Amino acid sequence: MFLYSTRHNATTILIRASGCHCFSSQQLQSLKASEFVSPGGTVTLSCSLSRYNIDSYRVRWYQQKLGSAPQFVYHYKTSGDQGRGTGIPARFTVSSDTSNNLWNLVISGVQAEDDADYYCAVWDGSSNAHHSDTMR
Known part of the structure; x- marks a missing residue:
């Protein structure tokens, strides 16, 4: 999970990663335990799919702000x-x-409005299988 946080008017944004969810025989995992980035900086959130080549899959990223429904970010x-x-x-x-x-x-020029949970979801277009991981 990744969390962007500006506390006490700090000039850094904290990004934390933890956990993974395993589905059937595949594992989708977030990388990096934690990272600090200054406002306006760049952060990279990574998802890794074990056991299969990522070329066979499509990834979708979602952003969920506190109290709101998830929003589609990128495919x-x-x-x-x-x-x-x-x-x-x-x-x-x-x-x-x-x-x-x-x-x-990759989020360039990180802003306070980027404070959210980020989800990566992956699926094989030839099946109904869907795999996801949460990042805050």
Whole structure:
């Protein structure tokens, strides 16, 4: 889970990661235990899928602010098959790192409004299987 937090007018934003959820024989896992980033800085949230090559899957990222329903942020299958959700600024991007079998959600110019839970959800387009992990 990743949490963006500005406390006591601090000039850093704390990002924490913990836990993973395992579904059937696959494991989707968030990476990085914690990280600090200054407002205006860049943060990378990563999800790794073990046991299978990520090229066979599509990832979707969601943002959930406190007291609100999850909002679709970004989908990524390939560099030619990707896109942002409605109202999501261009500072949110996703890329794949096939050598490490993971997807990266990159938030550039981090702002206080980015304070939220971030979820990555992955599925194989040829089946109804759906896998997800929560980041706060």
